[in-house]
Amino acid sequence: MTDPRTFLGVTEVPQHAFDDAALVLESALSGDSDAVVGTFDAVVDRFGVVGAYDVAWCLAATMVGQVPPGGAWTLDFPGIDDARYDKRWVARFVSAYMNGDISTGEALFGAAIADGQLPDCLLALAGSTVATLRHRAA
Numbered sequence: 001m002t003d004p005r006t007f008l009g010v011t012e013v014p015q016h017a018f019d020d021a022a023l024v025l026e027s028a029l030s031g032d033s034d035a036v037v038g039t040f041d042a043v044v045d046r047f048g049v050v051g052a053y054d055v056a057w058c059l060a061a062t063m064v065g066q067v068p069p070g071g072a073w074t075l076d077f078p079g080i081d082d083a084r085y086d087k088r089w090v091a092r093f094v095s096a097y098m099n100g101d102i103s104t105g106e107a108l109f110g111a112a113i114a115d116g117q118l119p120d121c122l123l124a125l126a127g128s129t130v131a132t133l134r135h136r137a138a
Contacts, residue, residue: 016047017054021062024055025133028126036126037119052118053109056125060097063129065136085117086124093125 020043027035043051077083077091089112096104112118 013054013057017051017058020051020055021058024059024126025062025129028130029133033123033127036123040119040122049109049113052122053106056093056109056122057097057105059125059129060094063094063125063132064098085115086120089117089121090124090128093121094128 020039023039024036027033027039040052040055043055047054080088080091083091089108093105093108096102096108109118112121
């Protein structure tokens with residue numbers, strides 16, 4: 001995962017990552033968690049973990065939306081230290097995205113893989129993205 005990215009430069013992510021992120025969101029919006037996991041599995045089969053990272057970066061971009069340039073960003077996640085692993089991971093991954101901190105995003109991916117938690121983390125990211133989209137639409 002040494003492929004360079006730039007802060008909010010999601011356009012540097014390969015087109016297939018956008019397409020796969022759309023499939024993940026479509027499945028998550030319909031409540032089909034098996035399809036979300038299946039899409040991520042297919043991405044890993046085709047492009048390895050880097051492909052899954054690219055899709056996750058797209059999901060974070062979708063969740064965050066347009067961020068004004070400049071400054072360091074902090075997100076308020078009350079009770080995050082007591083949250084489940086996957087919820088803490090999502091909060092930290094989105095924070096890494098907002099701050100353009102690719103090395104932290106990659107480290108989070110590596111830790112989740114090592115801990116056997118990446119599938120749950122990616123499912124939680126998809127669910128959080130959908131919840132954010134629904135909240136914005138309300």
